[in-house]
Amino acid sequence: xxxxxxxxxxxxxxxxxxxxxxxxxxxxxxxxxxxxxxxxxxxxxxxxxxxxxxxxxxxxxxxxxxxxxxxxxxxxxxxxxxxxxxxxxxxxxxxxxxxxxxxxxxxxxxxxxxxxxxxxxxxxxxxxxxxxxxxxxxxxxxxxxxxxxxxxxxxxxxxxxxxxxxxxxxxxxxxxxxxxxxxxxxxxxxxxxxxxxxxxxxxxxxxxxxxxxxxxxxxxxxxxxxxxxxxxxxxxxxxxxxxxxxxxxxxxxxxxxxxxxxxxxxxxxxxxxxxxxxxxxxxxxxxxxxxxxxxxxxxxxxxxxxxxxxxxxxxxxxxxxxxxxxxxxxxxxxxxxxxxxxxxxxxxxxxxxxxxxxxxxxxxxxxxxxxxxxxxxxxxxxxxxxxxxxxxxxxxxxxxxxxxxxxxxxxxxxxxxxxxxxxxxxxxxxxxxxxxxxxxxxxxxxxxxxxxxxxxxxxxxxxxxxxxxxxxxxxxxx
Numbered sequence: 004x005x006x007x008x009x010x011x012x013x014x015x016x017x018x019x020x021x022x023x024x025x026x027x028x029x030x031x032x033x034x035x036x037x038x039x040x041x042x043x044x045x046x047x048x049x050x051x052x053x054x055x056x057x058x059x060x061x062x063x064x065x066x067x068x069x070x071x072x073x074x075x076x077x078x079x080x081x082x083x084x085x086x087x088x089x090x091x092x093x094x095x096x097x098x099x100x101x102x103x104x105x106x107x108x109x110x111x112x113x114x115x116x117x118x119x120x121x122x123x124x125x126x127x128x129x130x131x132x133x134x135x136x137x138x139x140x141x142x143x144x145x146x147x148x149x150x151x152x153x154x155x156x157x158x159x160x161x162x163x164x165x166x167x168x169x170x171x172x173x174x175x176x177x178x179x180x181x182x183x184x185x186x187x188x189x190x191x192x193x194x195x196x197x198x199x200x201x202x203x204x205x206x207x208x209x210x211x212x213x214x215x216x217x218x219x220x221x222x223x224x225x226x227x228x229x230x231x232x233x234x235x236x237x238x239x240x241x242x243x244x245x246x247x248x249x250x251x252x253x254x255x256x257x258x259x260x261x262x263x264x265x266x267x268x269x270x271x272x273x274x275x276x277x278x279x280x281x282x283x284x285x286x287x288x289x290x291x292x293x294x295x296x297x298x299x300x301x302x303x304x305x306x307x308x309x310x311x312x313x314x315x316x317x318x319x320x321x322x323x324x325x326x327x328x329x330x331x332x333x334x335x336x337x338x339x340x341x342x343x344x345x346x347x348x349x350x351x352x353x354x355x356x357x358x359x360x361x362x363x364x365x366x367x368x369x370x371x372x373x374x375x376x377x378x379x380x381x382x383x384x385x386x387x388x389x390x391x392x393x394x395x396x397x398x399x400x401x402x403x404x405x406x407x408x409x410x411x412x413x414x415x416x417x418x419x420x421x422x423x424x425x426x427x428x429x430x431x432x433x434x435x436x437x438x439x440x441x442x443x444x445x446x447x448x449x450x451x452x453x454x455x456x457x458x459x460x461x462x463x464x465x466x467x468x469x470x471x472x473x474x475x476x477x478x479x480x481x
Contacts, residue, residue, distance in 0.1 A: 007242070008046060008092075010053045012235035014061050016045045016225065029064060030071035037072065038081050041092050041435070045225035047204065048433040051089045052082070114418075115454045118425040120256070120399040120443035122372075124317035127357070127364045135352035142348050149345040150336045152178020152324070156351045159358035160310065160324045167288070168298025169308075169326075177332050179339075180346045182286045182311035182323040183209055189247065189307060189325070190217040192338035193280050198246035201239055203231060205402070205430035205439070207256045207284065210249055219246070223432050228393070230260040237273040244277045253288040253296040257430050257441040258402045259395025264300040271301035279305065280331070286311045286323075289365060291397035292373040304328045307335075312354050314399065315365060322346055322354040372399065378448040382455040387462060400443040402427075408437040409465055416461035422454050 020036035021029060040046040052058065055073065059066040073090060076082040083093045142153075151157070157176040164171035179185035194200070196218030202210065204223030214221045222243050224236045231250075240248060250270070252262035267283070274281040283301055285308050299308060311323035325335060339345075376394070379401060383390055391404045405413065410426040417424050427439025444451060 007051045008053060009235050009238045010057060010061050012225075012232050012238070013040075013046070013053070013058075015232065015235075016040050016227070017062070030068045030075065033062070033064070033068060034072040034075040034079075037076060038079065040225075041081050045204075045227075046092050047223045047225070048092050048435065050092050052092065054089070113421055115422045115446070115450060115457070117443055117446070117454055118423045119318075120441070120445060121313065121318035122368065122399075122445050124319065125364055125368075127361075128317045128320065128353070131353040131356040131360070132349070134356045135349050138352045138356075139349060142352075147345075147348055149178075149348075150339055152176065152346065153348070153351045153355065156322070156355040156358070157324070159355050160326070163310075163358060164299070164308075164326060167295075169302060171326055175326050175328065175332065177325045177327065177335055178346050178351060179309075179323045179325060180343060181313060181321045182284060182309045183213065184321075184343065185309040185323050185325045186210060186249065186282065186284075187213050187217070188335050188339045188342060189280065189282055189309075190214065190219065191342060192334045194219050194246045199243045201236070201243065201245045201248040201279075203236075203250050203255065204432065205257055205427065205436055206249070207251060208429045210284070211432060214249070221432055223435075226255070226258055226260065231262055231266060231270075233266050233269055236270055240270070240273045240277055240279065245279050247280045247282055248274050249282045249284065251284040251287070252301075253285060254290055254395065254398030256284075256287060256398065257400055257427075259393070259398045259400070261296045261396060264297040267297075267300040271303070271306055275303070275305045281306045283308045285309065286314045287398045289315045290369065290372060290399060292369060292376070293396065296397070304330060307331060312357065315368070316354075316357055320350060320354060320357075322350045369397075372397075372444065375444040375446070375448055375451060376401070379442065379444040379451045379455065382452045383442075386455060386459040399445055400441050403440050403442055405438050405440065410437050410440055412465045413440065413458075413461060416464050417458055419464075420457040420461045422457045422461070424458070 017036050017040070020032055037046070041048070053061070055066055055069045059069045062069070073082060077084065081093060082090050084090045154173060156178055157173040160176045161171040161173045179188060190213060194217055198219045199222050200214045200219050201222045201224060202214070204225050211221055222239060222245060224232060224239050226232070248270070250262070252267055254261060271281055281301055283299070283306065285299070288296060288310070308326040309323060312320040313323070325332070327335065380392065380394060383392065383403070389406045392401045395401065410428060414424055414426050425441050427436030427441065428434050430436055430441065446454070
């Protein structure tokens, strides 16, 4: 269960929902607006709505209007009522189950894969592996198990945080087999089955999977068109008292939002008050276009930052790290033995050479990504003008709002046109974000433009399908 919907946050998300002042129109407008929030993931599923009287007072309408809107939503399957327990958000069906397996397809030579947001390796990665092989003999006399990580890599990661504005020592770094492995270790070390983990919503899909597989419960807090709902996030943290809070603060995946330093500090204080652990995912922090994100503001014994080589350098380089204070780092090292015995030595050596070496390749990647994002956005605007997105300042993908909640049909039709895409439902809890699709800009411009043309062809095949019986208003773009 996702808890109780915060009334102030709900009012902000609803915005200007009224179609007119007429009572018989107002209830339909309110029902459609609430349905849109459920479909877009801005209202989590299985969350209890405020009482009808309180909601009517907050919205400045009669209780009759609210009651009629609730009845309409119950009839459509977007609300369920439980005797003595209140009214809860729902979906008529679980869209995520419908889409299972639709985009986990091995692409053929004529298929464009836009489901994966990652860059290929450049020549510098090959050179780093060659240098790692030269460095390897010095490590062969040992047993090769190192749950903390090689000192050269820990030193390079610490220096990277120093450059970003967060003073760090090598003792604060624990090397992992990627950021995902780091999150799994933290869940194992600090969580227990049944614990709550607060997440931003939408978010990285494999983080949701890791939380669920650990037997824990994700508590999503919806992003807004401007970024994080900090009041709603703090309120949720204080109400549900989670074990962990997992956030992607710099070029958030999939929306591209960047959290302001003061907001990051505000959330960190709320996390400290309830005795939770704040996990900041920094995997896309370095992928900015024109200006870097603000320096990391959340630090201290209750904050862990996780990073990775995969997004900046190459997806096949499965090396990451966590930055944590001594007590947290020691607990993570003790817990990881049931998952792994440390990261591969040759991979660590290659990563150390890349992190400590010439950063020109990263600068070049930023420029390439900025050009590709501009090309993808321009092509979308030209051939699919009713698809809406907000331009990011970095990262790897656009978060695109469709005119109608038909992403499942789009995924199927796109495959017929030779393009694999990741539906928005992959980035939410319980089938949310049926109006959205994530489109990475990792491919060369010509391939991106061809993929958009294929998507336009796929969209034309579903464009004439009749809308749902009670159509929701267009969503914000997060």
